[in-house]
Amino acid sequence: MNRYDRQEKFNHIGRAGQSRINTKTVGIIGMGALGTHTASTLVRAGVKRLIIIDRDYVELSNLQRQTLFVERDAVESLPKVIAAKKQLEQIDSEVMITAHIDHCDAAALHDYFASCDLLIDGTDNFEVRQTINDFSYKTTIPWIYGACVEATYAACAFIPGVTPCFNCALGSLPVMNRTCDTVGIIEPAVSLAASFQSVYAMKILTGIPFDAKLIYGDVWNNDHTTLKFGRTKKPDCVTCGVHPTFPYLADTQQETMLCGRNTVQFRRVTDNAAELERFLSDRDMNYQKTPYFIRFQFNEKPMMWFPGGRLLIHDIKSINEAKTVFHQLFG
The missing domain is CATH 3.30.310 (TATA-Binding Protein)
Known part of the structure; x- marks a missing residue:
């Protein structure tokens, strides 16, 4: 039986959409909670190649929400991308997975991700997201933001030439200045953020037009909101304005x-x-x-x-x- 039979029967994708997915390369920045969830979904969905990057190694505290890791990975302190690659290849042995044990900065984005059709944010770092945003709008590669902490989740697609960028939308994004290390997180919040990221990814990879919206909510309190952000575009934005300078691509902090x-x-x-x-x-x-x-x-x-x-x-x-x-x- 065709591996993608049930996905092809979904009328918004079909055989034509599946054929497009099977040719695509996706980059995932960060192989933690969001990154492991979206990587698993996209490999199962049939992407041709996945490029993943993370600077960290597996710890026991990761296992509660980072779905590609097992206890042995934590005991051996395996780099996250190595452990993830091993599990993803067991899902689909034909997918091409390139793993980089590295910090994601401007140089890494240019060196590793210039051939991607889509970038997915799996980070917990504002500065790295700003760098991804600059790289995305300079190279016209779309990217998908995701965030989660406690029971809250958020996701948004940023498409150069179509939507305002992350900088322009900042005023509409939910304030998430806490971290899971200080206030905790439950796995259902991760699942929802990653699910919305993955839906946006499948729409972009199949070339289906859609109205990108900011999605956020609180799974514990059953709250969910979607917001249009098309009018947030600023003509003087340093990333997507009339005269962009892409300042985060010049970051030299050591x-x-x-x-x-x-x-x-x-x-x-x-x-x-x-x-x-x-x-x-x-x-x-x-x-x-x-x-x-x-x-x-x-x-x-x-x-x-x-x-x-x-x-x-x-x-x-x-x-x-x-x-x-x-x-x-x-x-």
């Missing part, structure tokens, strides 16, 4: 405080694993090496280095504190 994690990320420390191992050995510092990272401690601060040069310093309360520890170690 240190980032990871949301709710007491962790600071340094970019481009060294891209040479052997050099780092010699450095640690010369100082009699124990370390654990896996195919995906090198883990060690300094001044009771756990650290993880990833190929490409990223370094995470855990149990840190500020970027300034992290810089102090970093310079004490590396000079």
